Amino acid sequence: MRKLGRWLWAGVLFLPHLIGSVVRSVPTALVQIWANKIRALLTVLGIIIAVTSIITVVSLVEGFGNYVTNFLRGLGTNMMIVYPEWVRGPRGEFLRRAEMDIDDIHAVDAGAPAIRRTSPLVWSSATIEYGRQQVTNVQLRGTNEAFQPIRNFYVDAGRFFGAVDVENGSAVCVLGREILRKLECDESIVGDYVHLDGQRFQVIGLLESKGSFMGENQDETIIIPWTMAVKLNPYARTHLAFYVEAMSEPQIPDAEGQLVRILRQRHGIKPGEANDFGAFKQDQILQQFNQVRVIATSVLAGIVSISLLVGGIGIMNVMLVSVTERTREIGLRKSVGARRRDILTQFLTEAVVLSTVGGAIGIALGYGFTHLASLHPDMVEVTVPLWSVLLALGFSAAVGIFFGIIPAFKAAIIHPIDALRHE
Amino acid sequence: MIATPPIRAVPSPPVIELVDLHKVYRVGVELVHALQGITLTIQENEYVAIMGPSGSGKSTLMNILGCLDVPTGGDYRLRGQDVSRLSQSKLALIRGRQIGFVFQSFELLPRTTALKNVELPMTYSGVRHRRRRALEALKRVNLLDRAHHHPNQLSGGQKQRVALARALAQQPDIILADEPTGNLDSATGEEIMAVFDSLHAEGQTLIIVTHEDHIARRCRRIIRLIDGRIVLDTARGDVWSPTTPTLTAAPAGAPVPSSTEGTP
Numbered sequence: 001m002r003k004l005g006r007w008l009w010a011g012v013l014f015l016p017h018l019i020g021s022v023v024r025s026v027p028t029a030l031v032q033i034w035a036n037k038i039r040a041l042l043t044v045l046g047i048i049i050a051v052t053s054i055i056t057v058v059s060l061v062e063g064f065g066n067y068v069t070n071f072l073r074g075l076g077t078n079m080m081i082v083y084p085e086w087v088r089g090p091r092g093e094f095l096r097r098a099e100m101d102i103d104d105i106h107a108v109d110a111g112a113p114a115i116r117r118t119s120p121l122v123w124s125s126a127t128i129e130y131g132r133q134q135v136t137n138v139q140l141r142g143t144n145e146a147f148q149p150i151r152n153f154y155v156d157a158g159r160f161f162g163a164v165d166v167e168n169g170s171a172v173c174v175l176g177r178e179i180l181r182k183l184e185c186d187e188s189i190v191g192d193y194v195h196l197d198g199q200r201f202q203v204i205g206l207l208e209s210k211g212s213f214m215g216e217n218q219d220e221t222i223i224i225p226w227t228m229a230v231k232l233n234p235y236a237r238t239h240l241a242f243y244v245e246a247m248s249e250p251q252i253p254d255a256e257g258q259l260v261r262i263l264r265q266r267h268g269i270k271p272g273e274a275n276d277f278g279a280f281k282q283d284q285i286l287q288q289f290n291q292v293r294v295i296a297t298s299v300l301a302g303i304v305s306i307s308l309l310v311g312g313i314g315i316m317n318v319m320l321v322s323v324t325e326r327t328r329e330i331g332l333r334k335s336v337g338a339r340r341r342d343i344l345t346q347f348l349t350e351a352v353v354l355s356t357v358g359g360a361i362g363i364a365l366g367y368g369f370t371h372l373a374s375l376h377p378d379m380v381e382v383t384v385p386l387w388s389v390l391l392a393l394g395f396s397a398a399v400g401i402f403f404g405i406i407p408a409f410k411a412a413i414i415h416p417i418d419a420l421r422h423e
Numbered sequence: 424m425i426a427t428p429p430i431r432a433v434p435s436p437p438v439i440e441l442v443d444l445h446k447v448y449r450v451g452v453e454l455v456h457a458l459q460g461i462t463l464t465i466q467e468n469e470y471v472a473i474m475g476p477s478g479s480g481k482s483t484l485m486n487i488l489g490c491l492d493v494p495t496g497g498d499y500r501l502r503g504q505d506v507s508r509l510s511q512s513k514l515a516l517i518r519g520r521q522i523g524f525v526f527q528s529f530e531l532l533p534r535t536t537a538l539k540n541v542e543l544p545m546t547y548s549g550v551r552h553r554r555r556r557a558l559e560a561l562k563r564v565n566l567l568d569r570a571h572h573h574p575n576q577l578s579g580g581q582k583q584r585v586a587l588a589r590a591l592a593q594q595p596d597i598i599l600a601d602e603p604t605g606n607l608d609s610a611t612g613e614e615i616m617a618v619f620d621s622l623h624a625e626g627q628t629l630i631i632v633t634h635e636d637h638i639a640r641r642c643r644r645i646i647r648l649i650d651g652r653i654v655l656d657t658a659r660g661d662v663w664s665p666t667t668p669t670l671t672a673a674p675a676g677a678p679v680p681s682s683t684e685g686t687p
Binding site: 032332336342 | 486489491492511512515516518520524530532534535543544546547548
């Protein structure tokens with residue numbers, strides 16, 4: 001124990017010497033690298049590729065991750081969507097959609113204590129005309145007055161339609177901001193009339209801007225009362241989907257259980273038979289995204305480990321060459337008082353500086369690529385996280401130490417007399 | 424004893440004391456006796472030439488004197504300290520602090536200024552005021568104006584003077600020069616030897632390994648090795664006595680610097 005303590009203490013006492021020695025070696029190392037610029041660049045190519053991949057991929061994955069998280073928060077965290085499933089034939093082929101009507105929705109609303117509220121959802125698309133402007137293939141959503149709190153998606157000009165509009169099946173609509181932009185008009189459209197698939201609707205409100213998600217622009221949406229939507233699309237009357245908002249986030253599983261029980265009972269599904277409806281929850285989006293994240297991370301890990309290996313071997317090779325080339329220098333340094341550890345530190349520092357310079361170039365390239373990616377209009381906002389920069393630098397320094405130790409050791413043990421005789 | 428008064432007046436042990444020094448190499452299965460019992464004392468401010476044909480063991484002796492190698496037998500005391508059985512790292516420290524090397528091929532670091540080259544030994548021994556001391560050393564070899572030049576901007580003689588400054592900067596106990604004029608033309612060689620002479624005059628202890636008589640002639644003492652043994656150890660005045668058989672006689676009219684002549 002005492003011996004161990006003494007060793008540790010010796011280590012601590014040695015530390016200032018080591019740091020000083022490393023610091024003194026850095027300028028020498030930089031001079032050496034600068035003297036062999038091309039060679040150094042080719043040597044650290046593997047490290048550059050590894051670090052560039054780390055920075056770029058981590059930034060993109062993080063960017064998408066933040067985006068998905070924000071999107072889910074924007075959806076309202078307690079929300080799920082229930083929809084009629086396809087009915088399958090005996091060989092598993094799709095036959096038709098199962099039925100789901102407003103009575104099912106009311107039953108769920110009334111019979112499930114873990115559910116705060118529901119809102120029907122009719123899913124289709126339409127062409128909107130306003131004056132001489134026309135936008136085709138716009139998302140058209142039929143729903144009721146509970147849409148706003150459930151989706152956490154509110155109007156910020158005019159009003160949303162109320163229970164009376166839904167009851168009456170009024171021809172009123174609420175427009176997303178992107179529609180407004182495409183129709184080339186401003187908020188004065190509120191109160192005016194537009195045509196949706198040829199039918200006249202009054203614009204009563206404008207939705208706040210929410211941005212796009214996974215290629216679907218949420219601002220390019222028109223919302224009308226579901227009672228009106230099923231008039232336009234009668235098939236939907238018996239094939240309704242609906243939003244469900246649970247009492248709270250932890251109660252989502254309860255809410256799902258309750259609605260499954262109610263719907264199975266109402267649809268007369270026997271035990272052992274599959275549900276004829278599905279429930280889409282947010283954590284499914286997260287799960288899907290996490291799968292993407294896992295794939296991206298493993299591809300990244302593969303690229304990074306291979307290129308770090310290649311880069312490390314390159315560094316080891318070039319350092320071995322350097323040790324041979326500079327044998328006389330080593331001899332000289334030893335004859336003027338350098339100890340083995342001084343030479344070891346010098347060459348190890350050189351390897352680490354070399355690999356860290358590669359890492360720095362990689363970080364710069366990573367920033368460049370990330371910036372380039374963010375120039376694409378549909379790209380989410382990406383920033384390079386600090387931890388990825390530190391990770392990349394750490395990796396490159398570690399590669400320098402790991403692959404530099406053998407050449408440095410080789411340099412350190414050269415006998416000064418042999419070294420000075422070396423041609 | 425010596426015409427020029429020593430600057431270090433305090434009596435001290437001999438700078439170098441070798442007692443029955445042996446060095447045996449193993450080459451394959453054969454043993455090579457490079458040094459076969461060298462006993463030698465070198466005092467402060469001596470100016471010694473070590474001569475001998477190749478294979479005589481002078482390089483081996485030089486390496487041991489310079490603490491680059493350790494003897495296999497006998498004792499080596501450097502300023503009273505036994506250095507014949509020290510570890511590599513202790514030897515490195517002694518090389519750094521007590522010995523200044525001058526090599527035939529200068530051995531300056533390329534891409535490094537003269538000043539930084541002179542500072543190099545001091546970075547390893549951790550001396551303070553490195554820059555100031557390096558500048559002083561460069562001043563002593565008359566190269567202050569070249570302090571920031573790189574070796575490839577210097578002539579051979581200037582390079583060797585930088586190397587000398589590097590050896591000097593730490594005020595070593597001995598300066599060991601291995602064929603210091605071997606790569607220089609005779610005029611430049613003279614120039615370097617003049618620097619050695621002036622260092623000697625300042626009290627520095629100098630040991631020069633050479634095979635050139637006219638270089639050895641400038642030293643105060645000549646030690647001649649053959650087959651690992653000292654066959655001649657003489658003050659300079661004796662060297663030129665015609666009865667000395669081991670040395671070639673000087674050519675007629677060879678210049679003998681008279682200003683620094685010592686007493687035989």
